[in-house]
Amino acid sequence: MTTTPTDRLTTEVTAESIPDVQGRSDERRVAIDRVGVKGIRYPISVTTRDGNQESVDATVNMYVSLADDRKGTHMSRFLEMLNDYREGMSPSRIIELCRGIREALDAERAHVEMAFTYFIKKFAPATGRPGLMDYAVRMTCDSSSQGDEFVLGVSAPATSLCPCSKEISKYGAHNQRCVISADIRMNRMVWIEELVELIEASASCPVYSVLKRPDEKVVTEQAFENPKFVEDIVRDLAHSLDAEARIDWYRIHSENFESIHSHNAYAELEQTKVRQS
Numbered sequence: 001m002t003t004t005p006t007d008r009l010t011t012e013v014t015a016e017s018i019p020d021v022q023g024r025s026d027e028r029r030v031a032i033d034r035v036g037v038k039g040i041r042y043p044i045s046v047t048t049r050d051g052n053q054e055s056v057d058a059t060v061n062m063y064v065s066l067a068d069d070r071k072g073t074h075m076s077r078f079l080e081m082l083n084d085y086r087e088g089m090s091p092s093r094i095i096e097l098c099r100g101i102r103e104a105l106d107a108e109r110a111h112v113e114m115a116f117t118y119f120i121k122k123f124a125p126a127t128g129r130p131g132l133m134d135y136a137v138r139m140t141c142d143s144s145s146q147g148d149e150f151v152l153g154v155s156a157p158a159t160s161l162c163p164c165s166k167e168i169s170k171y172g173a174h175n176q177r178c179v180i181s182a183d184i185r186m187n188r189m190v191w192i193e194e195l196v197e198l199i200e201a202s203a204s205c206p207v208y209s210v211l212k213r214p215d216e217k218v219v220t221e222q223a224f225e226n227p228k229f230v231e232d233i234v235r236d237l238a239h240s241l242d243a244e245a246r247i248d249w250y251r252i253h254s255e256n257f258e259s260i261h262s263h264n265a266y267a268e269l270e271q272t273k274v275r276q277s
Contacts, residue, residue, distance in 0.1 A: 029068040034111060036063035037078045044086040046118065046137075049191040053088060056116040064107035077104050089114070089139070091150045091189065098143040109144040118154075118192055124208055124215040125222075131210030135196055138183070153183040154195045158203030159219070160256050163227035175223055178203065178256040180233060184241070185249040198244070202237035202254075204228045230256045230265040238269055248273055 040060040045053040062078045081104060085097040094112060102110035118137045123130055138153035158178050166173035180199045184190060200206040205223040208215065228236070233254040241250045253268035 025069050026071040031068040032066040034063035035066045035073050036111075037061070037075055038063075040079070040082070042082060042086060044089050044114070044116070046116070046192075047088050047090045047093075049193045054118065056118060058114045058116040060115075061111075061113040062101060063111045064101060064105045065109040066107070073105050073107070077101070091139070091152065091186070094139050094141045095143065095148045095150055098141040098148065102143050109142065111143075112139075112141045114139045120193060120196060122206075122208055124210050124212065125218045126214035127212045129210045129212060129215070131208060133207075133209050135192070137192055149185065151183050151185055152190065152192070152195065153181065154192060154199060155179055155181040156196050156199045157207050158200055158233075159205040159207055159223050160230065160233060160254075161204040161223040161227045163229060163232075165260075166224070166227045173224060173227065174260050175204065176257050176259040177207070178230070178233065178254050180237065180254045181252065182237065182241070183251045184247050186246050187248050188246040190244070190246050198240045199237060202228075202233050202240065230254050230267045234267040234269050238271060242271070242273065 038061045040062070042058055042060055043055060044058045045055050048054050060082060062082065064073055066073055078101065081097060081101050085093060085100070094114065098110045098112045101107075101112065115136070115138050118135050119132045120135065121130055122133045136155040138151075140151045140153070142149045156179070158180055159175055160178045161173050161175040180203060182195055182199055184195065204226045205219050208219070211219065233256075234252055237252050237254075238250075241247050241252070249270075249272045251268070251270040253266065256265040258264055
């Protein structure tokens with residue numbers, strides 16, 4: 001039987017015969033906090049509140065700590081692990097992925113970040129016309145021998161109407177689009193959809209992708225009857241998150257894109273909740 005050069009190359013080149021440069025020791029003895037792969041574009045599926053799966057295009061960063069005696073880490077293993085875990089992404093799933101990376105690369109710590117656009121069907125308030133609203137979602141996990149830490153983040157657009165403008169103006173009041181963001185640590189499952197609802201309830205009025213004239217009347221009047229400064233939005237959201245027993249910590253902020261100023265208004269708040277004994 002005649003062998004080709006390719007056959008001979010395949011036979012001769014094996015994992016054992018190729019030098020593992022990354023696995024060599026490093027004499028400089030400088031540990032690195034994070035080393036890995038950044039800016040990966042990868043399709044994943046996310047488990048929704050109703051038990052279905054939503055396919056999203058995620059941007060992923062994955063890192064491990066590197067001991068001072070190691071030259072490098074094995075970058076390909078990050079992608080192998082991501083491919084194994086990309087279906088049914090959820091808090092428990094991303095924690096499993098982060099743990100798996102730490103163990104596979106024999107690291108003290110591992111860190112995984114995922115960011116993607118998440119769509120939720122939303123119905124217009126008067127006509128009930130359906131539309132898809134897009135929300136920016138972040139999932140972050142840290143894993144070490146001391147434990148695992150998962151943070152869910154959501155940013156949602158909304159409407160804010162200025163209480164001062166309403167009070168001093170003879171006609172109407174100025175309003176603006178705002179983006180409200182919440183990052184949370186949870187002790188039990190909080191769905192993306194639930195966090196969106198809490199965020200939107202803190203604004204003067206939610207925004208929608210589909211609005212007919214009867215709907216425009218509803219949202220305009222709702223905002224006018226519910227004026228809020230940027231400070232009001234953050235405080236109201238903080239009250240809602242404080243009342244939610246499943247949330248242990250949060251960091252929230254709102255940025256209001258002013259319609260009559262050349263600057264934006266901004267407020268931020270971070271809180272670690274004290275558990276009741």
